[in-house]
Amino acid sequence: QVQLVQSGGGLVQAGESLRLSCVASGRIVSINALGWYRQAPGKQRELVASITSGGSTNYADSVKGRFAISRDLAKITVDLQMNNLKPEDTAVYYCNAEGTTRQTMGLATFRSWGQGTQVTVSS
Numbered sequence: 001q002v003q004l005v006q007s008g009g010g011l012v013q014a015g016e017s018l019r020l021s022c023v024a025s026g027r028i029v030s031i032n033a034l035g036w037y038r039q040a041p042g043k044q045r046e047l048v049a050s051i052t053s054g055g056s057t058n059y060a061d062s063v064k065g066r067f068a069i070s071r072d073l074a075k076i077t078v079d080l081q082m083n084n085l086k087p088e089d090t091a092v093y094y095c096n097a098e099g100t101t102r103q104t105m106g107l108a109t110f111r112s113w114g115q116g117t118q119v120t121v122s123s
Helices: none
Strands: 003-008 010-013 018-025 028-039 046-052 057-059 067-072 077-082 091-103 106-113 117-122
Touching (some): 003 091, 003 106, 003 117, 018 028, 018 091, 018 117, 028 067, 028 077, 046 067, 046 077, 057 067
Parallel strands (some): 010 117
Antiparallel strands (some): 003 018, 018 077, 028 046, 028 091, 046 057, 067 077, 091 106, 091 117
C-alpha cells in the first residue's frame, strides 16, 4: 500500500507564493509519474502539473509561467512551487503518484492520492 502525505498550503493574498510538498511511502519499486491536481467547489478535479520519472513536465495552461513542479525520486517527493497566486487558484490540492509496488504475490501497479490541502487566495 502506497501512502502520500502532503504539507503546505494555507491562506495568502493575490500575488503571493506558496509551496506544497508531498512524500510517498510504501513498498515502491518504481515511479512512473508524480503530479498535482486541484478541485474547486462545484468543479471537477483537474490536473495542475505533472512530472515523469524522466523529468518531463506538463502544466495546465492557467498556471504556466507561475507554478513549477519538482521531484526527488530518491526520496520520492514532489513539490509544487506556486508564485503570483490568483483568487482563481483557490482549491483543494491533491498530489498523485503512479508506479509499481512490490506485493506479496509479486509486482503491482498503483495510483495513489494525498489527503488534500486547502489553498485559498484572497483578492
